[in-house]
Amino acid sequence: MNKILTLAITAAAVLTNTFAADVRSAIESPDAKKILKKDYLGPAKKYTMPAGCISNDPDAIARGKFIFHNLNGGAAEGHFPKGLAKKLPNGEVKQYGNCVACHNIEDAQGGGNIGPDLTNYKAYFMDTNTRDNAWVYQKIADPRIDNENTHMTINLTTGLFTETEICEMTSYIVSEKK
């Protein structure tokens, strides 16, 4: 009698467990940990601006300007500057800076205001010695060095841009605009 009862209770327990397991396994709950782990950034990185980084070459400035104002190669607009690729070496569409999403600047179309207005940057920030080239370079490369909780994009530590491209953007921002 006792045995039968135990048996019945065990059977019921097994049944409920299988029920839970079955129903639970019917729920979609895929793993995201691997995707996230690969996507996380390393710590903030301090960079040394390469020699000859800041340039007056109109083509370099034009490339910096283009990267600043555009989002990607597919939908990129305006005159396409010499020496800038639309695709990455692996064939993927190249992403540009989309800096105007957050910043206003000369000629910006639909400039945002999450970041400071970079209009007249040379007169306001460079000529007054408030900023220097290396500071601007570092800000674009990895702004976390200057502000741990920044809302600004990280552009060199993420590998989205090369040193040269960061130099071109910096050259554009600090240049005199016509």
Added chain:
Amino acid sequence: MKKTLILLAASAALAFGGEQFSMSDADRAMYAEMLESNPAEMFVAGGADLLEEHCGGDAGLAKFLDVSEEKLPEYIAGFPRYVKKLEGVVALDQVLQALMAQNKQKPFALKSAEMFAMSAYAKSIANDVEINIDVTANAPMKKAYALGKEVYETKRGGRGLACLSCHSSDVIGSILRTQPLPDLGDAESNSGGTWPAYRMTKSSLTTIQKRFQGCMQNALLAVIPLGSEEMVALEVYITNLGKGNAIAIPGLKR
């Protein structure tokens, strides 16, 4: 009366937006018209039929969740929540998958139009009830909340951005490429209480987790899958931001 009020609030918000925002006059007119009759109402009605057919309707759902039909709206207003028989913190669409499985049916995929419609209806059972998610109710909820906060705040992806980069209190209302940044927890965006919602730009009904994926994609964060522990945790975190707002399904979004 209520609709007119919402309409007034919405047009005030849009008027504040002004010329520079991407809603043109034509968009605004369409938005106003859709507020009068949200195209997603049709999908939600379809969702009610699906729930009836596959899950035994409101009564079947209440039974599965071990609550009375009378208490069901209140209970639904607390999702995502810990459900003991499912051994974890789950979103409402996942409950529906389990319920379909119990009824010996192949559950709708989380990304299917059927699931969007059925879960929209299921959540609408709680319409007008205040969001009552309790992120301290038990250990699994505390854990999900902490994970959601971490995923929300951690910078990642091609541009090194986190959800927080664009949704923290110090940038709300600033303009990102012609879009004002919404306050996910305020009564106007009410992210926790208005999804599934109709997205005018996508002409379809979609879920909050799909909306998260949209932001991830736009901001170059690797897109994580619907239903993953981290996605549910994000839903917990964001729903909690709007605790106390009334649920109003289906929402209407740009």
